[in-house]
């Protein structure tokens with residue numbers, strides 16, 4: 001019977017080597033393309049994992065690690081693989097994987113106080129402010145991801161727009177009206193609902209032909225809402241929409257928000273850091289004028305999940321929105337704590353994995369990697385454009401390509417592409433997903449992956465073509 005969680009240093013060392021070996025072996029397989037981009041979980045393993053009786057007694061750690069190696073580790077969605085093109089998920093930088101392990105080893109709660117994690121998070125936040133062109137005196141917090149960054153940014157907006165009343169009174173005033181585009185991420189609606197604003201007060205402004213927020217339509221809607229006695233309060237611009245990678249006209253939105261006395265939040269979860277890439281930089285003009293900004297290091301900074309960041313220009317407003325320090329935590333030598341700038345008290349030490357990756361390649365390294373991803377996306381677009389079997393549907397300043405398999409004479413492209421996508425996803429050599437643009441089903445390939453190379457793009461198109469040919473014969 002095993003009734004202790006304690007382990008001797010030597011036993012821990014041996015198990016640790018096994019765990020690291022598991023990851024290092026996988027690293028080799030990913031780099032050498034020796035395993036599929038994605039392995040669907042076999043039915044028997046689904047059952048095994050899902051329906052487990054609560055263990056009455058423990059098992060040996062060796063047996064547990066073997067179980068992980070056999071039944072858990074091989075079945076991720078595949079983000080670490082060079083032929084993974086879905087959503088906005090990147091491979092994890094190996095050094096940051098070690099950072100995750102070390103942070104767990106320290107078991108640091110990054111709520112605040114005099115510990116190394118506090119100073120490291122301040123350093124990393126300052127670096128991110130510098131990358132995004134935000135003043136050093138702005139507020140910042142590492143959070144779980146883009147969704148939480150949006151919640152925090154909009155919570156500060158709601159606090160400021162209620163003249164500080166919302167903490168005591170709740171939403172007793174007319175709710176602030178929030179504007180985003182029809183291409184804005186679903187996390188904006190979630191945040192609006194969660195904050196008690198209600199999506200009746202969320203306006204989804206039409207996008208233009210390039211999937212960017214239509215400024216004229218935005219102005220018109222703001223005027224209409226004002227005329228109806230409502231309170232236009234906040235525009236959420238996208239710096240990289242999830243569907244196409246479109247970047248809203250940020251500078252113009254910032255002008256409009258300044259004229260209208262509105263809060264400007266930017267959702268830069270996908271694309272914010274691509275401000276570093278010379279090919280894309282111009283499109284980000286105005287992002288540095290946001291009142292609040294979310295970016296996601298676990299997307300285009302290749303940090304293991306979870307790692308998001310929210311920056312708020314007015315640090316005091318951010319603190320006033322959240323600060324509540326009960327007596328048992330009060331230590332005036334150490335204030336303010338990070339816990340005063342967001343909803344969480346006990347927090348993961350996310351800064352270490354980010355500090356390690358930035359330390360390994362520096363700002364210029366990041367610039368090169370992001371630039372390279374965008375170049376690969378352009379190359380994919382060129383290949384699609386030049387191939388008569390494919391149709392290019394959308395491009396953007398970032399790294400998303402929307403396209404279709406559309407050989408001459410094929411009818412019902414939607415059914416054909418849905419069918420071939422299922423085949424490709426099941427087979428798993430490459431992995432990509434779909435979206436709808438103006439109601440039209442399209443294949444969507446995104447590259448935020450330092451392992452992807454040109455040959456992987458050829459494999460992607462070959463697999464799609466082969467699957468398409470098979471589907472056409474059915």
Ligand SMILES: Cc1ncc(COP(=O)(O)O)c(C=O)c1O
Pocket residue numbers: 087088144145146147148185187238240241242267268269270296308
């Ligand atoms: C544009 C955009 N915003 C927000 C999010 C949500 O971020 P997270 O999944 O990190 O919460 C995503 C996720 O893909 C995104 O692409």
